[in-house]
Amino acid sequence: MAPETPLLTMEGITKSFPGVRALDGVDLEVLPGETHCLLGQNGAGKSTLIKVLAGAHRPDSGTVVWRGEEIALRSPSAALRQGIATIHQELDLVAGLSVAENVHLGHEPTAAGFIVRRATAHDATARLLERLGHPEIDPAALVGSLPTAQRQIVSMARALSHDARLIVMDEPSAALDPDEVDNLFRVVDGLTAEGVAVIHITHRLEEIRRIGDRVTVLKDGRSVATGLPARTTPTHTIVALMTGRNVEYVFPPRPAPAPTAPRPAPPVLTVEGLTRTGEFAPLDLRLWPGEIVGLAGLVGSGRSEILETVYGARRPTAGQVLVDGEPLRPGSVRAAVRAGLGLAPEERKAQGLLLTESVTRNVSLATLGRFARGGWIDRAAERAAAHRATRELSLRPDDPDRPVRTLSGGNQQKAVLARWLLRGCKVLLLDEPTRGVDVGARAELYTVIRRLADEGLAVLLVSSEVPEVLGLADRVLVLREGRVVHTADARDLDEHRVLDLVMEGSPPA
Numbered sequence: 001m002a003p004e005t006p007l008l009t010m011e012g013i014t015k016s017f018p019g020v021r022a023l024d025g026v027d028l029e030v031l032p033g034e035t036h037c038l039l040g041q042n043g044a045g046k047s048t049l050i051k052v053l054a055g056a057h058r059p060d061s062g063t064v065v066w067r068g069e070e071i072a073l074r075s076p077s078a079a080l081r082q083g084i085a086t087i088h089q090e091l092d093l094v095a096g097l098s099v100a101e102n103v104h105l106g107h108e109p110t111a112a113g114f115i116v117r118r119a120t121a122h123d124a125t126a127r128l129l130e131r132l133g134h135p136e137i138d139p140a141a142l143v144g145s146l147p148t149a150q151r152q153i154v155s156m157a158r159a160l161s162h163d164a165r166l167i168v169m170d171e172p173s174a175a176l177d178p179d180e181v182d183n184l185f186r187v188v189d190g191l192t193a194e195g196v197a198v199i200h201i202t203h204r205l206e207e208i209r210r211i212g213d214r215v216t217v218l219k220d221g222r223s224v225a226t227g228l229p230a231r232t233t234p235t236h237t238i239v240a241l242m243t244g245r246n247v248e249y250v251f252p253p254r255p256a257p258a259p260t261a262p263r264p265a266p267p268v269l270t271v272e273g274l275t276r277t278g279e280f281a282p283l284d285l286r287l288w289p290g291e292i293v294g295l296a297g298l299v300g301s302g303r304s305e306i307l308e309t310v311y312g313a314r315r316p317t318a319g320q321v322l323v324d325g326e327p328l329r330p331g332s333v334r335a336a337v338r339a340g341l342g343l344a345p346e347e348r349k350a351q352g353l354l355l356t357e358s359v360t361r362n363v364s365l366a367t368l369g370r371f372a373r374g375g376w377i378d379r380a381a382e383r384a385a386a387h388r389a390t391r392e393l394s395l396r397p398d399d400p401d402r403p404v405r406t407l408s409g410g411n412q413q414k415a416v417l418a419r420w421l422l423r424g425c426k427v428l429l430l431d432e433p434t435r436g437v438d439v440g441a442r443a444e445l446y447t448v449i450r451r452l453a454d455e456g457l458a459v460l461l462v463s464s465e466v467p468e469v470l471g472l473a474d475r476v477l478v479l480r481e482g483r484v485v486h487t488a489d490a491r492d493l494d495e496h497r498v499l500d501l502v503m504e505g506s507p508p509a
Helices: 046-053 076-082 099-103 118-131 148-161 178-193 205-211 235-243 303-310 333-339 348-352 359-363 365-371 379-392 409-423 439-454 466-472 495-504
Strands: 008-017 020-030 035-039 061-066 069-071 084-087 166-170 197-201 214-219 222-229 269-276 280-287 292-296 318-323 341-344 427-431 458-462 475-480 483-489
Touching: 008 046, 020 035, 020 046, 020 214, 035 046, 035 205, 046 084, 046 166, 046 197, 076 084, 084 148, 099 118, 099 148, 118 148, 148 178, 178 197, 178 205, 197 205, 205 235, 214 235, 222 235, 235 439, 269 303, 280 303, 280 318, 280 458, 280 483, 292 303, 292 439, 292 466, 292 495, 303 341, 303 427, 303 458, 318 333, 333 341, 341 348, 341 409, 348 409, 359 365, 359 379, 359 409, 365 379, 365 409, 379 409, 409 439, 427 439, 439 458, 439 466, 466 495, 475 495, 483 495
Parallel strands: 020 222, 035 197, 035 214, 084 166, 166 197, 292 458, 292 475, 341 427, 427 458
Antiparallel strands: 008 020, 008 061, 061 069, 214 222, 269 280, 269 318, 475 483
16 A cells, blocks of 8 residues: 655754744654644744744745645745644634634625625534534624633634644643543544544643644754654653653652651641532641642532632632631732732633733732832842742743743743742642643652742642642642542552542542
8 A cells, every 4th residue: 555645744844033943954744634743842843833834934944845745835824725724722713703703704705895794604604613513602602702612613613614634733722621622632533534634732641642643753943753653652752752861750759758757736728617609618628838738630629719719819608718827818819928828820821920021020029019119119129039039940041031921831830939939938829830831841840849848838739630649749639529538648549549539539449
């Protein structure tokens, strides 16, 4: 049997910016109807390569062969005309327009050359949504009213409205819960069965087993492996290719248990009967300095709501939170911060950072009063203090004046942690601390979190990834439908047991 002709071949792609060689001879081959996973750490060149493919960047050298012919992609519209569509992690939909208007934006069906045929656009959109297995999405609904999972389907419908033969998906599962991810992957499987190819960019290595056919790995702007079989290539091989080293132990070692050492009294954080009706049942929790406690559970189990209520961002129905034995005023973030609590929220970009501001401004947010001099902010002192905090966490690049939006996901998270380090907080609340962070940066964050705990910080951690909870936490509370169904030392649990607990609510026999 003759080998299948590639849909896309990129050979020797290079691209440089002032002082940076972003791509240094990258090769990529995609076959019709395959899901091709593109992997690499932040800064490996994935985004630049995809922008070349999308027509947003012109390569300095190299060739792009599309459906057997060499082409030049001079603009995003040129890429779309060829049938190459890109769905970015930050979905570029217009919230104030309807689903149908978004799907046909820029190529609206018209009559007499200028009158938009809205009924035609509505019917065409309905057919596309049905093709994607989502006829329940109303073409007339405003996109801003839809949940994230349905917005992604709208983006895919827009790609198909251009008769896309290749769809590039950048971290499509980052903001979805497990059921939504499963649904998204069913849609992708349906598209590839029709012959549409998908390039799937992800940080989650387990996803390549579920959906991938082949894998290309980038490192430092080069393709270090291409066309690897997704389901049979060992994970340690992929990690070694991405990082240039074998990562056998991602998590730093826990301190040895000292059962004879008395715990300090009172604990730094005490939660007594904390409740929010409809979100989580009465919760009791004790957290001591130097301890990392993990909350494990499915999306909707009340994990994030517990963190936000402890932090004062939500007002409890009943119960109280105490720091060093002193009760906090319910529903007051100011009281929580003054008492020594800090929160790194799940939606880091939307809730935790001022993206257009500098690293310094983001790090100093919780301590600006410290730098006030006669009604003015001492900017030099602010910058120096923020710089010390970021250097302690090895934030890269080491530039306190850099806009925080230009940092990788891992370094943006370090900027949030540096804010609370500068504040001198006693309890750090971490909600999905490594979402959107690559493998190598995750290992760095784990080391930072463990070091801060070893220095006396108390950490309350929420993560959707059970291995992360078990690998980082000292003690784990397993949640199901807003209730703690099991509490144990992390060493006494494994992934299968935790999953049994969150699904069934009781330890397996």
